[in-house]
Amino acid sequence: MFALTPRYFIESLREYNPAVIWASFFINPSIALMDSYRLKPFPCAVAYENVVSARLDQTEGEMRVEFDWLAETFPDCQRLFQTLQRESIVEYAAVATAFLIMANLAQKNISEVTLRGSKADYFVEGRKYLLEISGTESAEHLASRHGEKVRQLQANPFGKDGYVFVCCFSNQQAKLSFHTSNQREQ
């Protein structure tokens, strides 16, 4: 007996939730970035912590997943790097993977984005939770970036609990965790 690694097609963001029309925006950048690693499907080990979901037996652990796409979805995808800085592509790709991991592992829907200054706040399940997302290509920064995002999430001025998702594309690792806010109004 063997277990198949779950494979998520990036194009499924189009059907993610038909109302969430803006999820499709992140398809092309994520294909461009993953394609640049010449890994298709693109494997990813997702460590999760304090995540309660019917999809997961435990609240803490690691799950291996794969991201795949159809070649015809974005032919010449490497040309995107001529238009957009790699750093931005990495951030957009992190949002795409966050959508897929939140829907499939945490079984929660990203529903909205708002602005706070120049910062984008992603809301989950209506405005019940916040989600901090970050992408990196530096393996040694994964833990520190995750810690930084946890602090940001916990200090969010709305006093909302939420998730932190950080994806490192260079070593194909990601971390998803749930945290309570330390800013609830007294």
Added chain:
Amino acid sequence: MNDISMNENSVGDLSHRKSLLIIQAQFQQAIGQHAEATRLFLEAAALEERLADGFRQAGDDEDAAISLFSAASCYKNAGRAPEAVACAEAALSLTGAGGLAEELRRFRDECQKTPGLTSQRTLRGIVRNGAVYPFEPGVLTEGELVTITTA
């Protein structure tokens, strides 16, 4: 007259359209298409204000404040300080004394101070030959860095 009916569909539809506009605006900003980014930010701000009105009418001040903060941020990104400040003030009027109020005050103060964002324009220049170049003449010390505020 507010035309939002606060049923799930209309709020959801506005919210999704607004989210797409914000994402597109940030993208245009990232690739240096500032005029298009400004247009998209303004459109997003208008939708966010409509959402805020709807939330307020439904008695949901918390969500109204979140939308107003987002509208204010969209206006700021579009270079429209007076509208940004007005939205931040409106959001402040709906919040208590917590972290959100503090962040809104910081945001509002920043909008009022940022050159090029306020209704007053602050110009900087170096004094050469008794004049501030390239702006206007004045009796100033050679080499002095000055700030001129114009109405």
